[in-house]
Amino acid sequence: MKVQSFVLCFLLTLLSVSCIREEAPNAEADILSCTVDGDILKAEPEIDNESVTLTVKSDADITNLAPVFTLTPGATIKPASGTAFDFTTPRTYTVTSEDGHWTKTYTVRCIVSGVSTEYHFEHITMEPKNERYQIFYDFTSNGDSVTWASGNAGFGLTGVPKTPLDYPTMQDDNGYVGKCAKLVTRSTGSFGSGFGMPIAAGNLFIGTFDLLNAIPDARKGTRLGRPFDHVPTYLSGYYKYKAGESYKVNGEEVKGKKDQCDIYAIFYETDENVKYLDGFNGLTSPNLISVARISDQKETDEWTRFYIPFVAKPGKVIDKDKLAKGGYQLSIVFSSSLKGDVFEGAEGSTLWIDEVEIIQSGEN
Numbered sequence: 001m002k003v004q005s006f007v008l009c010f011l012l013t014l015l016s017v018s019c020i021r022e023e024a025p026n027a028e029a030d031i032l033s034c035t036v037d038g039d040i041l042k043a044e045p046e047i048d049n050e051s052v053t054l055t056v057k058s059d060a061d062i063t064n065l066a067p068v069f070t071l072t073p074g075a076t077i078k079p080a081s082g083t084a085f086d087f088t089t090p091r092t093y094t095v096t097s098e099d100g101h102w103t104k105t106y107t108v109r110c111i112v113s114g115v116s117t118e119y120h121f122e123h124i125t126m127e128p129k130n131e132r133y134q135i136f137y138d139f140t141s142n143g144d145s146v147t148w149a150s151g152n153a154g155f156g157l158t159g160v161p162k163t164p165l166d167y168p169t170m171q172d173d174n175g176y177v178g179k180c181a182k183l184v185t186r187s188t189g190s191f192g193s194g195f196g197m198p199i200a201a202g203n204l205f206i207g208t209f210d211l212l213n214a215i216p217d218a219r220k221g222t223r224l225g226r227p228f229d230h231v232p233t234y235l236s237g238y239y240k241y242k243a244g245e246s247y248k249v250n251g252e253e254v255k256g257k258k259d260q261c262d263i264y265a266i267f268y269e270t271d272e273n274v275k276y277l278d279g280f281n282g283l284t285s286p287n288l289i290s291v292a293r294i295s296d297q298k299e300t301d302e303w304t305r306f307y308i309p310f311v312a313k314p315g316k317v318i319d320k321d322k323l324a325k326g327g328y329q330l331s332i333v334f335s336s337s338l339k340g341d342v343f344e345g346a347e348g349s350t351l352w353i354d355e356v357e358i359i360q361s362g363e364n
Helices: 004-009 012-024 152-156 189-193 320-324
Strands: 031-036 051-056 068-071 076-080 091-096 103-112 124-126 134-139 146-147 169-172 181-185 204-205 208-210 221-223 233-243 248-250 261-269 288-293 299-311 328-335 350-360
Touching: 031 051, 051 261, 068 076, 103 233, 103 248, 181 328, 221 328, 233 261, 233 288, 288 299, 328 350
Parallel strands: 051 103
Antiparallel strands: 031 068, 076 091, 091 103, 124 134, 134 146, 169 181, 181 350, 204 328, 208 221, 233 299, 233 350, 261 288, 261 328
16 A cells, blocks of 8 residues: 555654654643534544545535534533534534643534546645645536645655655646646655654655554555546546655665556445545455455656556445445545655656546446
């Protein structure tokens, strides 16, 4: 799983956070979970450090929605949990820790569809808290803004980056059309090397990173996919790739070996036991319906088109009613180093991505 590399970079800090929580459990101000009444959600709520996203069914009434939040012990929230609001526009909540010294602001919003079918990488915003790194976002056919996830937040903990352009994932002005995504495999410096994690591959994926779930195991913090109510048939787009000069395994150079990029998409079914796929099972889960993965990637300084079929897993049948209700999810993953998940690759390997499209079946 190519997003594991940045997930594991969190490990030391996550362990430190865990220790802090044991010593000062009343200093936290987090939303842990969110529920709403009625059968209106197409997926589990997405909760990150500063937002809660509710992906709702197209016929859901969100004009009088009363979300109920679970908070860290002793924390309080304003407006109060369970208060009804019109969520046709996002609402802002403030969580205050039990000791009163810490607050955190969350934006809670509803979207109808979590996945677009076209991605142009023209839009970025800065990380909200400190503007340390860039976050890509696109718009769905309903006009909802949906963000891409990346490992930038984890890389920031290494102390290496000084500007947004020092991070592994960023925007570049020289796209196939307009701007594009640029993913670079970076050195993690003495911080990462000391823990056997010498590189962080540049990556970009549809999904979220759950910091709290990552504390017991970093790979569990990788949440791949959002609801998709069509059957994908092809993943297409354009890429350029330049491998770094020195391929390393465990920090040691491997003579004659070249780095490779990775480009793939997964389509899978959710059920009572599997709400989403993660860093453990993203490419191996029995819930997978189909996978589109590049197999002929190469170094190229010219924009090169990829057109990859989704290959169905044996014996899989689509439940059309479940598809319409959001019971299937899609994720797209890009990485500048094929084996970045095990910290193998070449510093400086660079993948440019643009004009990505999910081509779907004409019938649901």
